[in-house]
Amino acid sequence: MATLDIFNNDAFSMSSLIQTITDVPFVPTQLGDEGLFTESGMNTTVAMIERQGSKLQLVPTAPRGGVPQPGTRAGRKLIPLAAVHLPQNDVITADEVQGIRAFGSETEVQAVQTVVRDRLVALRANQDLTMEYQRIGALKGIVYDADGSTELLDMYTLFGFTQDTVFFDLSNASADIKQKCTDLSRKIQDAMGGRPTGPIKVKVSRTFFDKLTSHAKVLKAFDLYQQGAFLRQYMTEGVFVFCGIEFRVYHGGTSAGNFIADDLGYAYPTGVPNMFKIVYAPANFIETVNTNGLPFYAKQKVNDWGTGIDLYVQSNPLTYNSQPEAVIKVSAAAS
Numbered sequence: 001m002a003t004l005d006i007f008n009n010d011a012f013s014m015s016s017l018i019q020t021i022t023d024v025p026f027v028p029t030q031l032g033d034e035g036l037f038t039e040s041g042m043n044t045t046v047a048m049i050e051r052q053g054s055k056l057q058l059v060p061t062a063p064r065g066g067v068p069q070p071g072t073r074a075g076r077k078l079i080p081l082a083a084v085h086l087p088q089n090d091v092i093t094a095d096e097v098q099g100i101r102a103f104g105s106e107t108e109v110q111a112v113q114t115v116v117r118d119r120l121v122a123l124r125a126n127q128d129l130t131m132e133y134q135r136i137g138a139l140k141g142i143v144y145d146a147d148g149s150t151e152l153l154d155m156y157t158l159f160g161f162t163q164d165t166v167f168f169d170l171s172n173a174s175a176d177i178k179q180k181c182t183d184l185s186r187k188i189q190d191a192m193g194g195r196p197t198g199p200i201k202v203k204v205s206r207t208f209f210d211k212l213t214s215h216a217k218v219l220k221a222f223d224l225y226q227q228g229a230f231l232r233q234y235m236t237e238g239v240f241v242f243c244g245i246e247f248r249v250y251h252g253g254t255s256a257g258n259f260i261a262d263d264l265g266y267a268y269p270t271g272v273p274n275m276f277k278i279v280y281a282p283a284n285f286i287e288t289v290n291t292n293g294l295p296f297y298a299k300q301k302v303n304d305w306g307t308g309i310d311l312y313v314q315s316n317p318l319t320y321n322s323q324p325e326a327v328i329k330v331s332a333a334a335s
Contacts, residue, residue, distance in 0.1 A: 029132035030203075030252055037135055037276040037319070041292035045281040046082045047318055079159075083281035083293070083318040084145075084152055086130055090119045092300075093308040116311065120298060123313045127296060131278070132252055134319040136259040138276060139203065139266050141324050148256060155324040164191075164328050166267075167335040170211035177217050181243035184328055188269050191326040198271025203250040207262040208332045212247060213240050263332035275323050281316040 031037065092115060130146065137143035141163055143153040156163055166184045169175040188200055204212070212218060221242075238249035245267070252259045260266070269275075280293030288297070298313045321327060 029128060029135070030250055031135040031139065032128070032132055037138075037278050038274055039278045039280070039295065041280045041282075041294060042083075042318075043282060043290050043292050045316065046080050047279055048078055049081050049320070050078050081153065081318055081320070083279065083316045084134075085284070085314065085316055086127065087312065087314040088123045088126060089313070090123060090311045091303070091308045092116065092119065092311060094306070096308075116300075119311055120313070123298075123311075124296070127313070127315050129254070131315070131317065131319075133259060134317065135276070135278075136203075136250070136252065138319045138321045139268065139327060140260075140329075141321065141327060143319055153318075153320060155321055159324070161325050163324070165331055166328055167331045167333055168208075168212065169334040170208070170215055170332040172334065173216045175215070175217070177212070177215055178221075178243055181245050184245065184267055184330065185243075187328050188267065188326055191323070191328075192269060192272070196271075197269035199244065199246060200267055200269055201246045201248065202265045202267040202330060203260060204247050204265030204330065205258060205260045205262050206249055206251070208265050208330070209238065209240065209247060209249045211263070211332050212242075218242060265330040267328045267330055269326055272323065272326070275326070276321055277319075279318045281318065283314055283316060 096115060133146075134143050134152075138153075138155075141154070141156050142151055144150060145152055155161070164187055166180055166187065168177065168180045170177075184202075185200055188197070238251070240247045247265070250258075250260045250265075280295055282288040282291050282293045283297040285297070285299065293316055295317075296313060296315050298311070300309050300311050302308075303310050
C-alpha cells in the first residue's frame with residue numbers, strides 16, 4: 001500500500017514532473033495550433049526589447065566584461081519587459097495515496113503517477129487556455145491579465161503607435177467590400193515598409209463573418225464563380241477567402257465572453273519571421289537559476305503537517321508582437 005514516502009521516488013522528481021506536464025496533451029487552441037508564435041527560452045526574467053526602424057527585437061545578453069551592444073542611436077528605443085508569472089497549485093491528500101494498492105501489472109509508483117498525471121492534466125489545461133489568451137492579446141496589441149482589465153503589455157502605448165482600423169460598413173448593402181479589402185492589404189503593406197510577406201489572414205468574430213459572407217456584393221461576386229460552390233464550401237468551415245484575404249472565425253473564449261468581440265477582427269501578414277513570439281523565463285526555483293526557461297515547470301513536496309503533497313506548476317512567458325503596427329483591426333461598422 002502506497003504512503004507519502006513514495007514521492008521520494010525519482011518518478012516524482014522535478015525533472016520527471018516537468019516531463020509529465022510537458023507530455024500532457026494540450027488543449028486545442030486556434031493560434032497555438034496554427035503555430036503563429038515562435039517560442040524560445042531565456043535565462044533571465046526581463047528581456048530588453050528594442051525598436052529599430054520598423055521592427056521590435058530582443059536584445060541579447062552578454063557576459064560581464066564582454067562586448068556590449070551598440071549604444072542607442074536616433075530612431076531606436078529600448079525598453080525592459082518582464083515575463084509574467086503564472087503559478088498554480090493543487091494538493092494530493094494522504095488519504096488519496098493511502099487508498100492506492102498495486103493491482104495486476106501496475107506498481108504502486110505507476111498507480112500514484114496516474115493520480116499525479118490526472119492533476120497535471122487539469123493544471124495544464126488552465127495553462128494552455130491562459131497562453132491562448134495571451135496570444136490573442138498579442139495579436140490584438142494588448143496582453144491582459146486573467147481579469148480582462150489589467151494590462152500586462154500594451155505594445156502600442158509603449159512604442160507610440162495607434163492601431164489602424166478598416167471599417168467594412170457591412171450593414172450598408174452598397175458598401176464596396178472589394179475596395180475595403182484593398183485598403184486593408186495596402187495598410188499592412190505600408191506598415192511592413194514594402195517588404196514581401198505571405199498572404200494576409202484575418203481572425204474575426206462570428207458576427208463579422210456572418211455579415212461579410214451574407215453581404216449583397218460578396219454574394220453576387222461568388223454566385224458568378226462556379227455557381228457559388230466555392231462560397232458554400234468555405235462558409236461551412238468558418239473560413240472565407242475574398243480578394244486573396246483569408247477570413248477565419250476565431251471561436252476561442254471563456255464563460256466571460258469570446259476573446260474577439262462581436263463585429264471585430266484582426267488582420268495580419270503571414271510569412272514574417274519572428275513577428276509573433278513567446279519567450280519563457282526560468283522558474284523561481286533554486287534549481288533553475290540562470291537556466292534557459294521552459295514552457296512549463298512542475299514540482300512537489302510534502303506539506304508542513306504531512307497530510308498531503310503540494311503540487312506546484314508554473315509558466316513564465318513574455319508574449320509579444322514584434323511589429324504591432326502591421327496588425328490592422330477590422331470592424332463591421334461604418335467609420
